[in-house]
Amino acid sequence: MDDIEIRKFCAQDRDWLVAEHRDAYAQAEGFDDSFGVLVAGILDDFLREQQPEHEAGWIAWQQDQRLGSIFCVRLDGETAKLRLFLLSEKARGKGLGQRMLDHCMGFARARGYRQMKLWTHESHRAAGALYAKNGWELMSSQPVVSFGQPLIEQHWEILL
Template structure:
């Protein structure tokens, strides 16, 4: 059976779409303020491109082919080195996003599984991620993949009060 999407590795030109879609979706679905898009742009996508290491990092983009032959962005995820960790090789899963029209197709599960598989191949000991308690579907996907909740704390970085969560999977 073929999937209704394809997954490829990133192009530098994808970053604008990633920033825009994160800003728009999180604003619409969760009332986040513009700080989210600014953070995605400055702290994640730009930093990823500036120090990209193809042997240890990946960024996947999911696309659906349209009837006219063009491709439409429907999701993404990053796996990057955790540069703050010095004790053991650790990766960060970042920016998992599945567009509303693509939800329920197994895409989120597949993107997370790709991160896990690549992290193992690249020799990481752990993968960490940050999410929030309001993202129930993503949280369930992380838990099914083997992530464990380490801690949670109140956060208002993006203009609303939420419970930030820090998860980790030992590989």
């Protein structure tokens, strides 16, 4: 893992990140094409409206391959939102998720945010375990139909 870099997200990463999210979730959970459309919209908004002093995205790289992503975006003056946290299958189980989460939360703290929030699904059990291990609290959980699938939507928060 020592040779893995965490670099700032840039416009050239957009298409890879949309495809990675779309394909990973279609394969693992049967998500329909609306998920890729959502990710593309999030990234397009980020590229157009990013406030660099308050928001950032990162891509994990090993040699010439992208391995994952994580973003910290502003909700308000005291609250940041963790978004688009993804690790490729081959990057899992090596501590990279913890490293990326630490990086994102460290950025939020350094920018003066007092709390962070995120939205995910119950089926992302490894991510939920990582959040809980790091002090995040599950605030709500509800059944929904999203991306063509019945899911349990979750909202998590942490005080920084």
